[in-house]
Amino acid sequence: MSGRSLFNMFNPSDQTVDSAHNLIKFSKHVGALVIKKPPRIEATCERDSRICQQEIIEFPAVLVHAATGSLVSSFRTYVRPRHNSRLTAFCSELTEIRQDQVDGCVDLEQALAMHDAWLAKAGAAKNCLAVVTWGDWDYRTMLEFECSIEGLTKPSYFNQWVNLRVPFEIAFGAEQCNLQEVVGEASLQ
Secondary structure, eight states: OTOOOOTSSOOTTTTTTTHHHHHHHTTOOOOEEEESSSSSEEEEOTTTTTOOOOOEEEEEEEEETTOOOOEEEEEEEEESSSSSSHHHHHHHHOOOOOHHHTTOBBOOHHHHHHHHHHHHHHOOOGEEEEEEEESSIIIIIIIHHHHHHHHOOOOOGGGEETTHHHHHHHHHHOOOOOHHHHHHTTOOO
């Protein structure tokens, strides 16, 4: 993959991969990409057991110009968990998020409002952006679940996203790589 940018690594004539083809098509029609980058959305967790209700504790993003791949702006906020207010030692070790970073922070509703304000300040038109992730867990599972439990309206731009893992795995046959490895390989750090 060396020497290939994330924005030109897919062959637009490759009709065998709908998601890769659609990624090329959509990048020509959107003004910006909201990329959930490492660290991605982080949530409360415990080793070898499942927390009854995981909660988002970190909400980061970068805004990238779709045509050029240039960084426009970045966003990050820690989120105070309500139901599992004390982070487990495992959670802090895994996420590198300390208890004092989430104590006194904003709740998820405020984090989503801050994210909206950040997009507006950066000049990103919400009807002309695409959320890009590595996997579906952030939006299909975590954000959807927590908004539902908390009775929050999830911003509509989070209802669809581009899962870069799918076209990357097909294009490069690398099924078990994580986003941090891909970013390093593509020299995007």
